[in-house]
Amino acid sequence: MGSWFLFVIGALAIVIVVYNRITALRQRRRNAFADIDVQLEQRYNTIPNMVEVVKGYAGHEHKVFKEVIEARTAVKDAYGVGEQRFQAEAQLGKVLRQLFALVENYPELKADQNFLYLQNELSELESKIAAARRFFNAATAEYNTAIHQFPGNILAKLFGYFEEPFFEIEADRAAEVKATPSLKM
Numbered sequence: 001m002g003s004w005f006l007f008v009i010g011a012l013a014i015v016i017v018v019y020n021r022i023t024a025l026r027q028r029r030r031n032a033f034a035d036i037d038v039q040l041e042q043r044y045n046t047i048p049n050m051v052e053v054v055k056g057y058a059g060h061e062h063k064v065f066k067e068v069i070e071a072r073t074a075v076k077d078a079y080g081v082g083e084q085r086f087q088a089e090a091q092l093g094k095v096l097r098q099l100f101a102l103v104e105n106y107p108e109l110k111a112d113q114n115f116l117y118l119q120n121e122l123s124e125l126e127s128k129i130a131a132a133r134r135f136f137n138a139a140t141a142e143y144n145t146a147i148h149q150f151p152g153n154i155l156a157k158l159f160g161y162f163e164e165p166f167f168e169i170e171a172d173r174a175a176e177v178k179a180t181p182s183l184k185m
Contacts, residue, residue: 014151018151018155019159022155022159025139025142026143026164029136029140029143030081032136032139033081033136033167035135036129040089040129042125043092043122043125043126043129046118046121047122048072049114050099050115050118050122051069053109054099056112057106057109058103058105058106058109061102064098064099067095067098068096068098070095071088071094074092081164082165083165086165096122103115133167136167137166137168140165140166140167141166144163
């Protein structure tokens with residue numbers, strides 16, 4: 001009778017430890033996204049100012065401005081952590097690159113102090129977002145690994161823990177990076 005009691009206590013201890021680890025990893029992932037969300041919110045709030053400065057020089061480029069506004073709205077509508085939000089953020093990044101490509105056609109805009117300030121601010125935010133995204137993806141990988149390893153996989157199913165998506169750059173950007181021409185002669 002004593003060995004069964006010790007077995008039950010040992011099994012219960014393992015369940016508690018594994019459950020607490022999975023729960024802590026899920027919370028770490030949520031906190032990591034909260035860090036990203038702060039940076040994304042700052043970028044979101046900076047975009048209208050950037051659009052207004054660019055409009056002052058390139059007001060006839062309505063298509064690009066409309067796409068930026070639509071992408072920004074999609075981000076607001078997709079609030080939270082998840083695939084829809086990640087796709088909306090990726091689309092916003094894509095249209096911002098289009099906006100900066102448009103700027104290349106306007107040398108006087110590239111010299112505008114307001115534009116330079118906002119461009120620098122957005123550049124810094126993008127760097128912070130990339131760093132926060134790497135941390136978030138590491139937390140996601142650790143969480144996903146924990147719910148797939150034994151005995152975590154059993155507890156994950158029992159307690160409703162599911163695999164979570166990574167926050168990855170969109171396929172278009174990955175293809176764009178791979179297609180960058182070589183400068184070798």
